[in-house]
Amino acid sequence: MQARWPALLSRLCAGVLGGYAAAAVFAVWLSYVLPMPRADAVATGVLISFALYAGVIVYAFAAHSLRRLWFGVLGFTGFFALAALALRPAGAGW
Amino acid sequence: MKGAFRQSMGWLHTWTGLLVGWVLFFMFLTGTAGYFDTEIDSWMQPERPIVQNAMTxxxxxxxxxxxxxxxxxxxxxxxxxxxxxxxxxxxxxxxxxxxxxxxxxxxxxxxxxxxxxxxxNYRDTGGGQLLYSMHWRLHYMPVRAAEWIVGVCTMFMLIAIVTGVIIHKRIFRDFFTLRFAKGQRSWLDAHNVLSVLALPFHLMITYSGLIFIAYVYMTPVITASYGTAADAQDSFFNELLRxxxxxxxxxxxxxxxxxxxxxxxxxxxxxxxxxxxxxxxxxxxxxxxxxxxxxxxxxxxxxxxxxxxxxxxxxxxxxxxxYSTPLAVRDVLLGLHEGLFAGPVLRWLYFLSGVMGTAMIGAGMILWTVKRRAKKGDAFGFKLVERLNVGTLAGLPVAVAAYFWANRLIPVDVAGRVAWEGHTMFIVWGVMLAHAFIRPSARAWVEQLWLAAAAFGLIPVLNGLTTDKHLGVTLPAGVWELAGVDLTMFAFGAAFAFAAIVLGRRGKTLKSGACHPGESRGPGPQARSRLDATAHGALDSGIRRNDGPIEGREVVRPNDRP
Incomplete structure (x- = not known):
């Protein structure tokens, strides 16, 4: 991997910020689609969100190119954000 | 391609571990003590009678x-x-x-x-509870701020564990590989053995640690279902807990x-x-x-x-x-983390795993300096890490021992003595850090290790001089909760003394030929600087130059001989 600072910073942002967004959005989507009471679904989403977060951070430093990395992180987050938006129940916080 | 992947994972492992290593060391050390929190509570209130028959x-x-x-x-x-x-x-x-x-x-x-x-009517004391609560509340800061700091550090720990497993080729063989007195090899072996032996514990304690305050970090997930009203979190918990x-x-x-x-x-x-x-x-x-x-x-x-x-x-x-599977999963994770269900044997296993985790972090931090001393010994960053290592890996244990001393030496009727027990610990830690920055680092290691040895080893003596719940009483009476604290403190004292002896003796007997370039420590008596250099040789001896770091491409390669 490149040790140059801009590239490193880019990977850090993708992993730390993008990873958080990806994990949170995925957990929200999961909490909407799981066939269980909503409190249980939310709890399940939160339980596994950190595993996903860690996975994205690791991927951010493993991906071959920055373009692929950002495309992957933003694409993943965007996809589940849209899916969650379409599914959101009335009274949701967004 | 495979090599590049492992290299970048090695890089990530090194830097996530280093950046927050000192905080993690603090969290592991105080959290490990927390597995015996009530035993320490009892020890710290020697006025308590020894209860024979608990109330029904x-x-x-x-x-x-x-x-x-x-x-x-x-x-x-x-x-x-x-x-x-x-x-x-x-x-x-x-x-x-x-x-x-x-x-x-x-x-x-x-x-x-x-x-x-x-x-x-017992003395006021922070007891084991204060020590235990420091591992997630830290000290001197609002709980919310501490939760975020601890959470970020725990996330770093999770990354360090995941990448550590990825870069590790021979988990099984490393179970049995511990080569002594080989410098960098030995530190790497020690780091690996400590990591691998207690890997399930490390993974469990880290992930469950995140789950403890997960609802703080992942509030958006709750908001997305429960809205932004002030009582949204309450209604979530009411529903979750039925x-x-x-x-x-x-x-x-x-x-x-x-x-x-x-x-x-x-x-x-x-x-x-x-x-x-x-x-x-x-x-x-x-x-x-x-x-x-x-x-x-x-x-x-x-x-x-x-x-x-x-x-x-x-x-x-x-x-x-x-009540529900997700809640039960959460409860099991948190229950495993706290270990409140553990009987004496399992409790000791928890404690030993915690000690291994603490030592794993320490060995990793030392490994970072040992690998780089030859090439970067003069760099500011290197020196900073080296000094922080001494002041934390040796200095923090001294400070924890001082917390026990404060419990016995601060007069019982002093107002605010609980606060002063805590202050004592952090003042001593501060002094240890200052000492590490003032003294040549090889000497600082030996001196602080000896101090830790004395501070821990003499705790049973201090207890004997200040209370009537000392080993002479607790051992014959079989009060293991109290005797165990004294004996454990003595064992830690012995371990620190052993480390100090090994480090000090090798520093004296190794020829200065073991010293590495970049070892000069400014002006000073010739003899002293040679002692420094050779003591470093003790930490580093056996280093293989061709194993040295490649700029930006350090890979931790367990047992990987070219």
């Missing part, structure tokens, strides 16, 4: 109720914790009714003698039924000595309820309970403590 649950509820009725009438909630082996006192807790503005009522607590039910009662009382007075039959019913179902707590909501109201909880018996953190109607004594429902 029925006697406890009678004594507890009597105290609460005269000291906290009209409370919204009473909580009576039944004395047990690890918590020998009768502990009471109450919360008053909300005031007119709907603010939560104030709370109170009391501890009573388990034999006479008289209020206790809370139905505990709302507002009826306002109609009714005498609380005797608690003893309810406790006896619980003991009939669970067995004698299995009741851990009795919780009464709205005592004196027609809607009063009495909830009886089972002792810690499994990693599931939420105990089985029986709930009775407080006004007529009728059994309302029995719960096994498992």
């Amino acid at each position: 649950a029925t006697a406890a509820v009678d004594a507890g109720r009597q105290y609460l009725e005269s000291n906290a009438p009209n409370a919204a909630r009473w909580f009576i914790a039944v004395p047990s082996h690890r918590f020998p006192e009768l502990r009471l807790f109450w919360r008053m009714s909300p005031d007119a503005d709907g603010k939560r009522g104030r709370t109170g607590r009391a501890r009573l003698d388990p034999e006479t039910a008289a209020p206790l 809370r139905t009662d505990g709302a507002s009382p009826s306002g109609v007075a009714a005498d609380l039924m005797p608690l003893r039959p309810m406790v006896l019913e619980a003991e009939r179902q669970w067995g004698e000595g299995r009741v851990r707590f009795v919780e009464i909501r709205h005592p004196g109201d027609r809607d009063a309820s009495v909830r009886i909880g089972h002792e810690w018996a499994s990693p599931v953190r939420r105990p089985p309970t029986l709930t009775f109607n407080g006004a007529n004594g009728e059994l309302l429902r029995a719960s096994d403590g498992i």
Whole structure:
């Protein structure tokens, strides 16, 4: 991997910020689609969100190119954000 | 391609570990001590009589109720914790009714003698609880801020574990590989053995640590279902925990039924000595309820309970403590983290795993400096890490020992002595850090290790001079909770002395030829700088130059000979 600072910073942002967004959005989507009471679904989403977060951070430093990395992180987050938006129940916080 | 992947994972492992290593070391060390929190509590209150027969649950509820009725009438909630082996006192807790503005009522607590039910008059101390709570609350900062710092560091730890496993080729063989006195190899071996042996513990403790405050970090996920209202989190928890009662009382007075039959019913179902707590909501109201909880018996953190109607004594429902799978998974993770269910053997295993985790972090931090001393020994960053290592890896244990000394040496009647016990620990840590920056680092290591050896090793002596609960009494009486603290402290003292001897002796006997370039430490007596250099040789001896770091491409390569 490149040790140059801009590239490193880019990977850090993708992993730390993008990873958080990806994990949170995925957990929200999961909490909407799981066939269980909503409190249980939310709890399940939160339980596994950190595993996903860690996975994205690791991927951010493993991906071959920055373009692929950002495309992957933003694409993943965007996809589940849209899916969650379409599914959101009335009274949701967004 | 495979190589590049492992290289970048090695890079990530190195830097996530290094950046927050000192905080993680602090968290692991204080958290590990926390597995013996109540034992340390007892040790730190030597006025406590040695309890022979713990109070029975029925006697406890009678004594507890009597105290609460005269000291906290009209409370919204009473909580009576039944004395047990690890918590020998009768502990009471109450919360008053909300005031007119709907603010939560104030709370109170009391501890009573388990034999006479008289209020206790022991010295004020932070005890094991303060030490334990530092591992997630840190100290000198608001809880919310500490939670975020601890959370970020825990996330770093998770990344370090995941990448550590990825870069590790030979997990099985490393189980059996520990080569001594080979410098970098030995530090790497030690780091690997400590990591691999307790890997399940490290992974469990890290992930469950995140889960503890997950709802703080992942608030958006709750908001997305429950909205942004002020009580959104409350409604989430009420739904998750299937809370139905505990709302507002009826306002109609009714005498609380005797608690003893309810406790006896619980003991009939669970067995004698299995009741851990009795919780009464709205005592004196027609809607009063009495909830009886089972002792810690499994990693599931939420105990089985029986709930009775407080006004007529009728059994309302029995719960096994498992409400839903996600909640049970969470409860098991948190229960495993806390280890409250663990008996003596498992508790020691927890403690040893924690010690291994602490040592793993320490060995990793030392490995970072050993790998780089030859090439970057003069760089500012290197020196900073090296000094912080001495002041933390050796200095923090000294500070923890000082916390124990403060408990015995600060006079019992000094106001604010709890705060000063804590201050003592952090003042000593500060002094150790300053010492590490002032002294040549090789000498700072040896000096602080000797100090740690003395500070821990003499604790049983200090205890013998200041109390009547010393080894001479506790060993013959078989009071292992107290004797164990003294003996463990002595064992730590011996371990630090061993480390100091090894480091000091090798520093003297190694030829200066073992010294590395870049080792010059500025002007100073020739002899002293040679001693420094050779002591470093002791840390580093056996380093293979061609294993050295490649700029930006360091890979931790266990046993990977080219």
